[in-house]
Amino acid sequence: MIRTTLKQLLAATALSGIAATGAMAEDVDYGNFADYTLRVKLIGGAQYEPLYARISEWEAMTGATVDVLSRKNHFELDREIKQDIAAGTLDWCVGSNHTSFAPQYGAIYMDLNGVIGEETLAEFQELALKNSTVDGRLVQLPRHSDISNLYYIKSRFEDEDNKAAFKAEYGYDLAPPETWDQMKDMAMFFADAPSFYGTQFVGKDEAITGRFYEMLVANGGQLFDENWEPTFNSEAGVKSLQWFKDLYDAQAVPAGALNYLWDDTGLGFASGTVAMNLDWAGWAAFFNDPENSKIAGDVGLVRAPMGDGGVRAGWSGSHTFSITSTCDNVEAAASFVTFLTNHESQMIEASTGLLPTRASVWDAAKEKFAADGNDFLVEVFDTYQLSMSEDAFTPPLIAPWIEVSNEIWPRLQAAILGEMTPQEALDEAAEDARIVMEDAGYL
């Protein structure tokens, strides 16, 4: 079933001219695995699917068959993998992974050092590989990276009336914000609920923990001290949380934001009802596509704002592929993940705005965008390249991260909704996070 559909998709992508040509075979030998069936679990979704069209190419090249066991979003996939660990049903070889999730999985994924060729690994960005390493083991091969920057509706910022009114009210010029404080001013300035909002944020799950975390760092705070004691209930923490609360109280963000996830914020911005949107690069092409977006051609982009610490927010991670330690044909699995992260594969992903993990693809993609006359994507890549190299940091790569996050975000919500003060909320979250860390053996 899936095999035929993938072939259809290949035909479709070939039509749209993205498909790699014969020259793509690089110098890598992908091997011959005739009659072998490789079982994989992949992350699904519009931004991820174009790459999977290439699977049939790999099948044709190696003679192997790929059986896609699941294609789900990462939270669902995470649940399924945890069940597999519990039941010992790790009878598959390759799984999609993510730097934030990887540390929980322990030893189920093998160290790829020595499995993937050294020359191949050398092509990847050092930072991306470093972030993919847990306890000295390279448990995943990065496919593309994510980090957020600030999209804005250009015309709103260029409007002369807006400029004059803003200057009169706030005493400085209206321009895409450099700091979180400025962003707050501007969001409140633009907001006109319920028809128009200044900005928005994802309000639940690890999504809001991550946003809080990057602002905390930007404001000079840290989640944990060097002994893994939670320290996010600091002044910087309170200030960061206050930022969310102020925007929410001022109705500068949609009232339902606390129930939003990434799809809501992305679609909301594309609907033209939000002035500024902090988001990853995967939406870039979508925002500028007249078919999907009301603000196509009117989208500006700057790096994420700075906090009091003079640091820019740069919560980052990579989507990756991992190989299970129980895999019955490591060679085939290695060939598969190498193929899906090679130059041509990453070029396909880059065309929607996804950020490559191979250094060389950045330039090649920009050249291609320029040749296609797509100045917007060139700008996107320039901006994201800068933030990836200067601002990026990951959440702590420790097993209890998701669990700690689950202690933090309901308290963030409670503070934003005014059920407790930011200080109370963070104190309580820190106390519970401490128990989690204690149980996990860090304290």
Add this chain to the structure above:
Amino acid sequence: MMNGALKKRLGAIGLWVLTFILMVVMCVPGLWVVLTAFRPNGEVLAKPPVWIPENPSLLNFAKIFGVGVDQVAIPVPAYFMNSLIIALTSTAVALLIGMSGGYAFARYRFKFKNGMFLGLMLSRTVPGIALSLPVFMIWSRIGLIDAKLGLIIVYVALNVPFTIWLIDGFFRQIPKEMSEAAQVDGCTRWQAFWKIEFPLAKSGIASAGIFAFLTSWNEYALASNLTRSTDSKTLPVGLMDFTAQFTIDWAGMSAMAVIIIIPALILTFLVQKHLIAGLTFGGVKG
């Protein structure tokens, strides 16, 4: 001049129209899903809203089946077949087991009868979420994960208690003397059951069947845990193919919803008549 009969008739029509409108209002949230299935992209979740689709299209269905669009097709035919096989088989088996159990409760006196009945009913109260992991662990040991059989067994267990309840009540309605008379005439007990009691209990069985079918057809919590691939994934689990990390394809999901609803609706309409009769006698009278 208006005579009484005409007045009565007009009143009946008025009542019907009123009820019809009420029913439709009740269905609006569901109808909205059906309308969404036929909307082109721009009209889905539009602001301001487009109430009635202005350009109805089958594009969402085309997308599901991967016709003429560059999107991976959702393997709906496979899901559909899985759902159909799983729901029909589990319903049939649950009815058999339920008939046998219901007959025992209706026709025999035995030790622990009331306790057993209550125990069977209470087994249904265990929430799916509490069952999902332990069942998963046991199923994985015996190779029932990602197998239609694994899900069928679970659904049979879900449906047996209610089926026994309805069918028990139904058999009690049928005078014992009828089958006794048949036995006097030389039938075995089995023949008497098959020729006399079973035909009389048909509507009870049909209504138990429709409830069992709808439960299996729509179940999600357990199916999402116990299925893995197109070998066993059912339609409700397939709905999740439309959600991904960053987007929910609501139009596509609605189109799939229509595909899920139609067979259930047709079946319900067909079994309608038996349904009411079956519930009437099965439920209480016993």
Add this chain to the structure above:
Amino acid sequence: MANKPPPFWQREKYTPYILLLPAILTLVFVVLLPLLFSLYTSFTGYRLIRPESLYQWVGLRNYERIFSDGDFWSAFGRTIIFLTIALNVEFLLGLGIALLINKITWGQRTLRTIMMFPMMFSPILVGYQFKFVFNDNIGILNNALQSLGLSDGAIPWLVDKYLANFAIIFAEVWMSTSVFAILLLAGLFAMPRDPLEAAKVDGCTPWQVFRHITLPFLMPFVFIAMTIRSLDVARAYDIVDVMTGGGPAGRTELLWTLIARTGYDNARMGQANAMAYVSIILSIAFTYYFFTKLIAARKYMGGAA
């Protein structure tokens, strides 16, 4: 009768047990065994991602932890309130619909099918459907209110303390009212006509007829419907999980969403199973309550329960 006695499986005494055997086997296999397993894990520090922790006996620690946890008790209380309100509203609406349809003489089959329309919806679908209906920005409800001029703000249906709980109850009621309606309609159909006619002759008002004849007759059906609904009320988990996930800030947290997050996202399966046990006892209590009422009502009707 000098025949030698038949083998034991043909003896009348054992027949009911043999007839019940398939049902018992299925339920032991699918429900009882897994429950015993999860009962065991509720006394361990079992974490999903560390299989060896299955053997780490912690005694009553999981229970101590959840019983001293305020979040657990508020989810517990909210679940009871949720069940009570949802079941009662479903009953009242279902009764109204059943009474109305019972009056229809022509075209009733069509109306009954329309009435059962929500039963065709999978709970997971109902969840998504109402997630979009109640979305504050692009949701159909706020859009409708705004274009009708009834509201000029974006009402945060899924965030506000009361509205969010209203929204999840609304979704649950929408999905399950039909079940009540169809069961009560069946009850009305079974109603003998004579007492009704007699009451009319005696000059009773329609309300008196309803109060003193229809309703008492219908009560067993009401308890059946309540029992059936409380049997599978945990289906609401799918709806709530999709609509709010128990949030924001735990405002719509029910036992089931709390269990799922503890067990899967936090991988603390031992603790989750301890909670699951509490929720099972709660479900059993609800069902048992209605069931005893039902038995009493049956006796009252003269049935041979």
